[in-house]
Amino acid sequence: MRNRLLFIIDTYGTQPQVDMALEETSELQKALLKHRRKPSDETRKDIIDEIADVQIMLEQLKIIYSCTKEVDERVNYKINRQIERIMNHE
DSSP: OHHHHHHHHHHHOHHHHHHHHHHHHHHHHHHHHHHHHSOOHHHHHHHHHHHHHHHHHHHHHHHHTTOHHHHHHHHHHHHHHHHHHHHHTO
């Protein structure tokens, strides 16, 4: 997958892909709000598509900013921290 994402980044350029990441996150936000207002199979499908788009863009951002390891570490840290918060409030 990394090689295919590098090909996409090389084809379109770094800044356009960063801009596309912003656009895709906005589209996910809109899909979530639309589903909250009026849930349906169609709005659920839209959420699935937008999550996929955002996930692709996040992978590209990790490549662009050379931060895959750091992001993975922060994700683990934040998950563990949240679990600890949950456990301490019970």
